[in-house]
Amino acid sequence: AQKITQTQPGMFVQEKEAVTLDCTYDTSDQSYGLFWYKQPSSGEMIFLIYQGSYDEQNATEGRYSLNFQKARKSANLVISASQLGDSAMYFCAMRESNNNDMRFGAGTRLTVKP
C-alpha cells in the first residue's frame, strides 16, 4: 500500500505568490518523521523541512512551512513568495520508527511563472 500520497503531479504558481503542495501519509506508528525535499533538474535532493510526529507546532524554515494535520494524516508544504528558482520537483517523505528507511511520494512538479 502506498504510504505517501502526493495527488498533484504538476502545479503552477505566479512569482511572488504562495503555493501549497499536498501530501498525505499512512502509518500505524506513533513515532515518525515527515520530510519535504526539492529536486532540481540536476538531480540532487535538497532538504527543505522536517516535522516530527510529536511536534505540536508546525515546522517553518524561511519561506517554507509545513501544515501538519495529524488527525488527517496530512503534511502539506507551503511555499510563500515563490521565486523562479523554486521551479523543481518536490517530494514528500516519511521515516517511521519501526522502519529504518525513508519512503517517498510520487512528487509534484512546481513551475513558477514570471
Add this chain to the structure above:
Amino acid sequence: GAVVSQHPSWVICKSGTSVKIECRSLDFQATTMFWYRQFPKQSLMLMATSNEGSKATYEQGVEKDKFLINHASLTLSTLTVTSAHPEDSSFYICSASMYPGGTGELFFGEGSRLTVL
C-alpha cells in the same frame, strides 16, 4: 550539515559490463546507508538498506545478484551493477543516516546517472 558524496556523477558503459558506484559520508560515520533508484519523471524507489559489516537488505523485486552492495566501513558503501543492460540505465542515489534507526533526516549524495549502451 552532513555531507555525502557519490562517485561517479555520470557513467556510460557497454552492455554486459559491471559498474561500481561509491557513496561516502565525508564528515560523519554512517551506520546505515540506503540506495535508491529513480527513473525519469518518477519518484525515488528504495532498492536496499546497507548496514556496515553485514549483508544488505534488499527490497522486494530487487535482484541482489545484479545489484551488489558492500558497506565495508562506516563511511563507504558501494553499489555494483553487474552485467549491466540498457534497462539498468537510471539515476542512482544514496543516502546515509547518522544514527541507527530513528526518524531523523537522511543525507543524500549527488546521485549517479548510469547509461548502458
